[in-house]
Amino acid sequence: MQKVTISRKFEFSASHRYWREEWSEEKNKEAFGLCISPHGHGHNYELHVTITGDISPETGMIVNLTVLKSRVKNILNQFDHKYLNLDTDYFNDKIPTTENIALVLFKLIDEDLSKDGYELVRIRLYERHDLYAEVWK
Secondary structure (H helix, E strand, C coil): CCEEEEEEEEEEEEEECCCCCCCCHHHHHHHHHHHHCCCCEEEEEEEEEEEEEECCCCCCCCCCHHHHHHHHHHHHCCCCCEEHHHHCCCCCCCCCCHHHHHHHHHHHHHHHHHCCCCEEEEEEEEEECCEEEEEEC
16 A cells, blocks of 8 residues: 655744853854843744555545644643753753754654554654754654
8 A cells, every 4th residue: 555644743942042051151142142131032843744555545645634733732741832952851952953953853752652553754843934854754
């Protein structure tokens, strides 16, 4: 049977700061620009989750979208309206860049969905309308 992919869009808001303690303020500013504000800055993120699988002959779908929505939202609740540097443990040892946030989300979503045999193919995380990071399996 031919596999099909389907994507679902999710949204969440979070703030973050780019800063390396071992660097001087000048070096941080040179590397990260305005993103070094001690108060952080926020984004309204858009996350596209793409899974693949065989179409069920009974339902005509590869996944129950209500289940997918619930599972991903449970994960995103850990990030929504959080200051990622301080309110989560995922960024204790790394800067919460768009790339790093995408890697963390991919791992969490993949681990959760794979328990029920769903195959995550890709996530695309938009920080802004013109900036996104993708993680592929």
